[in-house]
Amino acid sequence: MLRLTFFLSGILASINFYLADSLTVQIISILGILFGLGIAISWPEPLPPPPPPDLWSEAPDDKERDMKLCSSCGKAVDRKWSMCPYCSKKV
Structure with a gap:
């Protein structure tokens, strides 16, 4: 939501830049465009929000x-x- 607000402020500053007659207002508008965008x-x-604590169940006691x-x-x-995957010897 905050990104959208800064994007809209940059768009409004660009509209202000095109409609302004004063050089000072145009410079401030350019700064607003650069800052906002x-x-x-x-x-x-x-x-994202953290997962609820009861999302995962306990590990089973017996081996699969x-x-x-x-x-x-x-x-x-x-x-x-x-063959053993750790030492590559025959089991």
Whole structure:
């Protein structure tokens, strides 16, 4: 909403520039155009509101996959895999 307000002020300043007869008013209008449109272009978008705290559920206690330990590095790998993704040795 604030970006729109600055954009409209820049548009109004440009209309004022074309309709003004005085050089002083035209200079002030040019400054208003630069300021209004510059702020309207560079003003950041507001952040979205944070998600509600009850959006995510708790992690399940049981594992989804059957895991086994690598005989070389000792990290847990999927039971169906034949090679360890961490040390590239045969499981």
